[in-house]
Amino acid sequence: MVSVRPVSVTPSSLTYSDIPWIVEHREDRCTLCGHCTSVCPKNAIYLAHRRQRMPKLDILNKNRSNDYRTFVGIRQRTTMANACIGCAMCAMVCPNEAITPVPNTNEHRSLFFHNQKGEPRKRGGRRNAGGPTLLDRILFDRISMLTDPALDAGRHEFNVTTTLGRVLAPEEFLNRTLNGGWIPPTREIFPFVIGSMSFGALSPNMWLGLLQGVAYCNEVLGIPVVMCTGEGGCPPWVLRSRYLKYLILQIASGYFGWDEIIRAIPEMQCDPAAIEIKYGQGAKPGDGGLLMWFKVSKMIARLRGVPEGVDLPSPPVHQTLYSIEESVMKMMQTLSMAFNHKVPVYPKISASTSSKSVLNNLVRNPYAGGLVIDGIDGGTGAAYNVSMDATGHPIASNVRECYLDLIAQGKQNEIPIFAAGGIGKNGNVAQNGMALIMLGASGVHIGKYVMQAAAGCLGNEKNRCNVCNVGICPKGITSQNPKLYRRLDADLVAERVGDIFMSIQTEMKKIMAPLGRSQSLPIGMSDALGINDKDAAERLQIKYVC
Amino acid sequence: MCRLALKTANEPFSPYTVLTAMEAMKEGYDGSGLGILLRGMEFEDFKYNPKFPILSGIAHSEKSWHRLDDFMENRGYDLKYDHKFAMRRDLIEAKDRYRYFVRAYRMPDRFSNSTQDEKDEELMLTRLALRKDGEKHGDLTVYSFWPDVTVIKEVGWPLQVGDTLCLHDGQIKSRVCMAQGRQNTNYGINLYACHPFFLQGIATMTNGENTAFVPIRDWLLGKAFPGYMGYQSDSEVFAHILHYTLKMLKLPLQAYKHIITPLSPSELSLHPQGEFLMGLRSVCRRLIIDGPNTVIGTLPDETCLLVMDQKKMRPATVGGRPGEWAIASEMCGVDAMIPDRDPSFDFQPMREHTILVPPDRKELTIWSQYDPYPLPQAA
Structure with missing residues (x-):
């Protein structure tokens, strides 16, 4: 039997109030300039002609009738493919403040229709878990009040760098120094590292703007910031430049870009800061990198050594004939050897209940130069929604547990732990980072914060934007489309990178000075921390304060 | 803030001299503890052989006194001398002080062929066993x-403690005496929390707060060396770092300053042995102190040591003349100990300095961290 359909609706039909963002448009302000419709990355709005009834009343002749007027307005599309993402580019370009998206506080029926054509939702961005994080709630409460006044953050000298790379036990260091043994390479770096975001995930302007900013931090500001390339290789001219020393080259399960890197080794002017072997990522543990075909432009294809316009999913694990333990060991050894044992090599894993076993494995591996643990709040360029939302482990207790484990073995100075995932997601980047450092991390990796602060990424924890995966980033940060990424001025990104790190450094001093610390980064200074949550305090072995 | 005084002289002197210096610096502490360490002992009524180890502490009850006796006897120690203080108990608050003991023993015969390290370990383990016993029963402090x-350590004002033990009577003298008047800061009043701290012949005392205490303590505990324990005071780690530098790493004394307050990477890049020292800085990173502190120490050969933290917010002064030197956290302390010196030769070390009074006490040695480092490792 054929159903009778009095109105044209389908099971997937939505109206504008079902979409997470409702576009509010004021006709009285609109000049029909068309900026908003042309800038909208989702093509979510369009100019429409509408008819309005104008009641007409002629009282003297006792006549009632209607007039109609035609007007032009902005209308919101309601298909899932064109649903507004709340990026607010329309509002940004509107000369008259005539249009803006507002969050729909109603139940979002659209959530049930993300799986069009049997494909679960994929997106970029963040976990969309709003509100203060646990890190935001940690207080620095051990301020010297009795015998020793707090220091002056503006006038004292501060040593705020941290060590990246394997550090020997003092006895072993002296022994090897005397007998000519191998001293593993280390780097003194700023403890806030720009985390791995690949050339591919990021647009060329963004990536090079970051690198330019990092170079400025090092060479002009004297802040030894390093950044990680992510899994996508590195432009050949950078590999052969003196800026390579500010880069951590990442190798991941897709090995993208490593042909270029290996070829460039004999011509390198300096060593890279380190090599990061990615085994896992906090935003999507157990899943490999994913560069969707939208973003595999000619340049990216050339850099990665792949055909243009194909999806580039990296396998979840490194391809190996060995057990994973052997694979970790052999990869570290091989990469260390490739760079003449002069570059620290370390793995990056997703935070998980198995982090401690990885760590203990590394303790016994003389080539392991550290461990990056990436928590569930980490960002990604592209992942399945379910992975981002529900898979993973928060960073704080994971790092703390690993640090306490190292303490029990007396190895806390030998394997630096770097924490990542959600640092600064509410803007408190220095506070979050220092809290993790006092819980035991030697430093932190920040990604989303840098995108937001340096390039004005529009994403937030309310599911705003989140389209990094499909190459339509309205700010040009994660797009490979020249029309989009030309919107982003690399020089201005670099300037913001300088701003960010100068201000983080000042805030670090403002945190350290009242604690009476200036001579070394207060790694593991857990006596300075308190939190108004008994359970969290117990788990993290810090003070409960209220 | 705590006050510190040290005097070292060729001629043994009464510890009361140092207590008068503490009195001169009285504004700085609250009577929550006094610690005195004497080195180079001389007793009025006993010709002491400096080979005999001396056990010092407090038996809080007769029971613990007997337990101590039995323990030492069972372990094979032969009591050679038992110093008895002429006590004026009415002067101190504490009532559970059955006996302050200073007892010299002959080591058991089984150690006659042992190496020095083995003997050192035995002495430490014996002390720790007694301390553990005392903590278990709550009646013995070693x-x-x-x-x-x-x-000697006691809660109270320095002169009060000195008078209680009649330290002015000349019964007990030494060539080196260091004392601290304690200003209780963050931790409970505890006899073990008084400075100087002592481990296998190495002793230090400190003023100021050690804000990097917890990470340093955690690291030292991880070494699983039995002597790295206690930590009733955040300053105890200074003694243990010195012990670690000299005994475990077997580095020369110059390394101590390079470990607790290393030069910055930019300074080290200009240092003749910068590469080695940068490596040392990395491997001993968890031992970097974060004062403000003055650290005053003595070593088994009667060398005396003075260093500042990097911020140098607690300047100390050293002064004296050949044969007799004094170090104090305040100038008036030096004045009290050696009033007839030429104060124009007094020296206040800067952040990079290590001041040594060598055992011959002829002149001060001043080392700078910027000086070339004297070790084959660095070559």
Whole structure:
């Protein structure tokens, strides 16, 4: 039997109030300039002609009738493919403040229709878990009040760098120094590292703007910031430049870009800061990198050594004939050897209940130069929604547990732990980072914060934007489309990178000075921390304060 | 803030001299503790052989006194001398002080062929066993067990403690005496929390707060060395770092300053042995102190040591003349100990300095961290 359909609706039909963002448009302000419709990355709005009834009343002749007027307005599309993402580019370009998206506080029926054509939702961005994080709630409460006044953050000298790379036990260091043994390479770096975001995930302007900013931090500001390339290789001219020393080259399960890197080794002017072997990522543990075909432009294809316009999913694990333990060991050894044992090599894993076993494995591996643990709040360029939302482990207790484990073995100075995932997601980047450092991390990796602060990424924890995966980033940060990424001025990104790190450094001093610390980064200074949550305090072995 | 005084002289002197210096610096502490360490012992009524280890501490009850006796006897120690203080108990608040003991023992015969390291370990383990026993029963406190060293610690004002033990009577003298008047800061009033801290012949005392205490303590505990324990005071780690530098790493004394307050990477890049020192800085990173502190120490050969933290917010002064030197956290302390010196030769070390009074006490040695480092490792 054929159903009778009095109105044209389908099971997937939505109206504008079902979409997470409702576009509010004021006709009285609109000049029909068309900026908003042309800038909208989702093509979510369009100019429409509408008819309005104008009641007409002629009282003297006792006549009632209607007039109609035609007007032009902005209308919101309601298909899932064109649903507004709340990026607010329309509002940004509107000369008259005539249009803006507002969050729909109603139940979002659209959530049930993300799986069009049997494909679960994929997106970029963040976990969309709003509100203060646990890190935001940690207080620095051990301020010297009795015998020793707090220091002056503006006038004292501060040593705020941290060590990246394997550090020997003092006895072993002296022994090897005397007998000519191998001293593993280390780097003194700023403890806030720009985390791995690949050339591919990021647009060329963004990536090079970051690198330019990092170079400025090092060479002009004297802040030894390093950044990680992510899994996508590195432009050949950078590999052969003196800026390579500010880069951590990442190798991941897709090995993208490593042909270029290996070829460039004999011509390198300096060593890279380190090599990061990615085994896992906090935003999507157990899943490999994913560069969707939208973003595999000619340049990216050339850099990665792949055909243009194909999806580039990296396998979840490194391809190996060995057990994973052997694979970790052999990869570290091989990469260390490739760079003449002069570059620290370390793995990056997703935070998980198995982090401690990885760590203990590394303790016994003389080539392991550290461990990056990436928590569930980490960002990604592209992942399945379910992975981002529900898979993973928060960073704080994971790092703390690993640090306490190292303490029990007396190895806390030998394997630096770097924490990542959600640092600064509410803007408190220095506070979050220092809290993790006092819980035991030697430093932190920040990604989303840098995108937001340096390039004005529009994403937030309310599911705003989140389209990094499909190459339509309205700010040009994660797009490979020249029309989009030309919107982003690399020089201005670099300037913001300088701003960010100068201000983080000042805030670090403002945190350290009242604690009476200036001579070394207060790694593991857990006596300075308190939190108004008994359970969290117990788990993290810090003070409960209220 | 705590006050510190040290005097070292060729001629043994009464510890009361140092207590008068503490009195001169009285504004700085609150009577929550006094610690005295004597080195180079001389007793009025006993010709002391400096090979005999001296056990010093407090037996809080007769029971613990007998337990101590039995323990030492069972372990094979032969009591050679038992110093008895002429006590004026009415002067101190504490009532559970059955006996302050300073007892010299002959080591058991089984150690006659042992190496020095084995003997050192035995002395430390004996002291720790007694300390553990005392903590278990709550009635015995043991400060040191080492040749030629006596430690006295008590809650109270320095002169009050000195008068209680009649330290002015000349019965007990030494060539080196260091004392601290304690200003209780963050931790409970505890006899073990008084400085100087002592481990296998190495002693230090400190003023100021050690804000990097917890990470340093955690690291030292991870070494699983039995002597790295206690930590009733955040300053105890200074003694243990010195012990670690000299005994475990077997580095020269110059390394101590490079470990606790290393030069910055930019300074080290200009240092002749910068590469080695940068490596040392990395491997001993968890031992970097974060004062403000003055650290005053003494070593088994009667060398005396003075260093500042990097911020140098607690300047100390050293002064004296050949044969007799004084170090104090305040100038008036030096004045009290050696009033007839030429104060124009007094020296206040800067952040990079290590001041040594060598055992011959002829002149001060001043080392700078910027000086070339004297070790084959660095070559």
